[in-house]
Structures are given as C-alpha cells and as structure tokens.
Amino acid sequence: MKSRIVFVTGGARSGKSAFAERYAARSGQLVTYLATAQAFDEEMKDRISRHRSERPADWPTREEPLDVPAALNAVSTPTVLLDCLSLWASNLMFAGHSDDGILAQTTQLLEAARARPGTTILVTNEVGFGIVPDNALARRYRDVLGWVNQRCAAASDEAYLVVSGLTLTLKGTPYDHF
Amino acid sequence: MKSRIVFVTGGARSGKSAFAERYAARSGQLVTYLATAQAFDEEMKDRISRHRSERPADWPTREEPLDVPAALNAVSTPTVLLDCLSLWASNLMFAGHSDDGILAQTTQLLEAARARPGTTILVTNEVGFGIVPDNALARRYRDVLGWVNQRCAAASDEAYLVVSGLTLTLKGTPYDHF
C-alpha cells in the first residue's frame, strides 16, 4: 500500500475534524485516531469527550501529546487520523521545546508519515487570520504553527481548507470528485 | 418559485455584505433587507447607517435582532437578504439563550427559509481563524457561531467565501459563471 499524506486545515469550529473523519471513514477499514489533546481542565475534557462521541466507536484511539513521530511509527491500521498538529505544537512549546526543535520534530513526523504504508491525515488550525495578538507567547505560537503548517502542507499529497463545514481544495484532486 | 438558500461568509470588512447585495440585486426585483444589528452605541450606529446608505433606497428594511424565523415567515418579496447570522447568534447569546437553544432556532430559521418560495441569502462571519480568545465568552461565541455556520452552509444550495471583496465558491455554481 502506498504512503499518502493528507493535510486538513481550517478555523476553530470549521468542521475540519468532521471532514477528516468522513475522509478517513471512506476507506471502510479501521482508522487509528491519534489524539494530541490533553485534558487539563473541564472545558478541554468536554471538548475531548464530545469529539470522541462523534467518531466510530470501534476506531482505536491513542493519546500522545508530545512524541507523535514515535506514535505514528507504532500505528498498525492502514489509516491514521492525527488530530491535531496545532495542539501538538502548543504542547511542545509548553514543554520547553525551541522553535527549531519543534520544526525538527515536524520533519521527523513527516518522515514517519512517509514511511507508513497507508494514509496519514493531519488535522490542523489556521490561527493567523486575525489581528496581531497582544502577547508575545501567542505571537510566537502563531509563527511556529504557521511554519509547521507550511512544512506539512508542502509535504502532503492532498490538502484541504475547511470553511463552515465545506471544503476548498488547496492541493490534489477536489474532494467532491472522488 | 423555487426555494433557494444562499450562504455568504467571510471575515470582517471582507466585502461579504456588498457581495450579498450585488447577488440579491441581480434579480431585478425588490429585496427585503432583514437586519439583525442593534444600535447600542455610536460605533454601531455609524456602521448601520453606512451599510444602509450602500443599499438601494427602495429595498424594504426590517430589523429583527432575535426572532428571525418569524421575520423570515413574514417576508413578502421574492428575495430576502439576512445580514447577519453572526450578530443574530450574538444577540441570542446575550439574551440568555443556551447553545442548544440557539441551534434549535437555527433549525427553525432554515425551515422558514426552505418554506419560502424564493431566495434567502444568509450573510455571516468567519471568527475562528485567529488565536484562541482569552475570555470564555468569546470562546463560547466562536463555538456556537461555528456550529450555526456549519448547519446553514450544509443546508444551503450555494455557498461563497468572500476574501478582500473577491469570491471563492464553497458549494454550487462558481459566481463568475452566472
């Protein structure tokens, strides 16, 4: 089976995760859901359990906030859905990784995805379409995530922007035409 | 006359209202302008009067901040332009409606639009492409509006994203081809 990287981006509550899940489910096979979210507070717990309830119950779920390249190497289903790069980058930043360190990890993540004999779906967030944030940490995050997204999109075979639950094709075959 | 729902989204000052007005004006018939804005302060009054001065003077205008489904039922022109879902969702939130209540109202709005023998143009805002907001109310609004937008876009016959006054087609016939 061929290696395939699918990049899915969009704003918050744009329906990007739901799109990625529909995309993954088309295969008719088991999909590993690789979650980067960490449940620090009630709001995050609510978001995580709501997301979980929307996925097929038989999909194996693995939670890995930091070492996503290793987690990708350990996946045994043909398709893996990584949700999401944006939380992963945030987790690495809060764990003290430098910008260069995060970009080096991104290279490793893409190498792991390319080495897999199947489809790796990478979900991420657009965070750079608003006014410049007041605080330096948010500006640093915006920069780092922008670079992470550019690298992953450049390495992808297909890329989609989700807006209000609908899809614009950035790269590859328009989704409607499948 | 067939029922038709047209969804128009974009950022602030993206030209989405102007696009919706040009779209509505193509019919050559009277268009009801259904405004959800409330003039609480001078800044808002300025925005409302500037918007009004840009519309054809003979378009009937109705202001309804909350009960938009009923307002849609009362429209008698073939085309109605609702500007905008984003202020409507905000009005409902500040009037104390729950998230589920707002989504139930959205279903009613879409049923009213579908029951009309003509075109209902729904204008809204993208607000989820920036850094996560600091305050919980803004995060809740971003979630609710995202869900409202996804439902309306899913129910629409045509959907457009307006960027710098130009249009990307999310669903239906590309606008340029009319």
Added chain:
Amino acid sequence: MKSRIVFVTGGARSGKSAFAERYAARSGQLVTYLATAQAFDEEMKDRISRHRSERPADWPTREEPLDVPAALNAVSTPTVLLDCLSLWASNLMFAGHSDDGILAQTTQLLEAARARPGTTILVTNEVGFGIVPDNALARRYRDVLGWVNQRCAAASDEAYLVVSGLTLTLKGTPYDHF
C-alpha cells in the same frame, strides 16, 4: 511592457511573502523589493533580517514606510514587490492619517502601479477572520485594512489567497497552470 497588478493576501506566517517572491522571481529579471516595515524593536528587526535572508541577494531593496506611491514611481526594475500593504496602512494610521486619507493614498498607490510599465506585486494580510478585537484601535485598523485590501484586490489583474503555503486563486489564471 504592460502594466500588471498582482494581489497576494493571506494570514500571518501563511507563506504569502515567499509565494510573492517565487512569483516575482519567475521573470528572471531584477526585482525591486519595496519594504514598508520599520524596525522599532528587536522582534521586528529579527523578522526583517529573516525575510531579507530569504530573498535573492541581488534584488535592490528600498524601504519606505509612508510615501509608497512616490516610491513606486521611482522604481526602475520591471517588477516590484511591495511587502506589505498591511504594515503600510498601520504606519499611516500611527502617523495620524485619517481613514479617508489612507484610502486616498490607496487610490494614488494603485494609480502609480497602473502607470508603471511592468508588474507590481502587492502583499497584504487578512486580519478580519478572528473574534472582534477588544480595543477600538484594532477594530479601526481591521476596518481600514479591509477597505484597502478590497480596493487593491478590485484593481488587480490577478489575486491569490495563500493558506499554509498553498495558493487559492481569487482572480485570474490559477497559479499552477502557468
């Protein structure tokens, strides 16, 4: 040589400058890089020197924070890359120009671009896809830049939206097809 205006927009760290540079470099001729950035602090100095290191070393660079129409008139290479409208609008605001004054300058900028026998590439930012900013100055900037962008996009021959380093065509020939 024909006058040509190319409009390039996108979020922060979307890869819009890099796209504009690749676009400009296709000509195989010298490109004037017209920078509107001012190095007020270390963060900005870093951004500017990083951007500079990514451009061909032999491109003439001119810095002009305010009188961009005059700077465009003085360009002698066939192609000029203006990076960016968003900082220019910000510079004008902080220099005390009114909204109407900034829009009048935008008209002059477009006249200067149209009068040039060559390609003028205008890079800008989308800043209106987030939650309404708390402070009035940021809201004013969002409005003004939105109007500046709409005018420049309307006057352009080609327009592109850059997302995660990939390109959606807003107007003109899709970039991939060149």
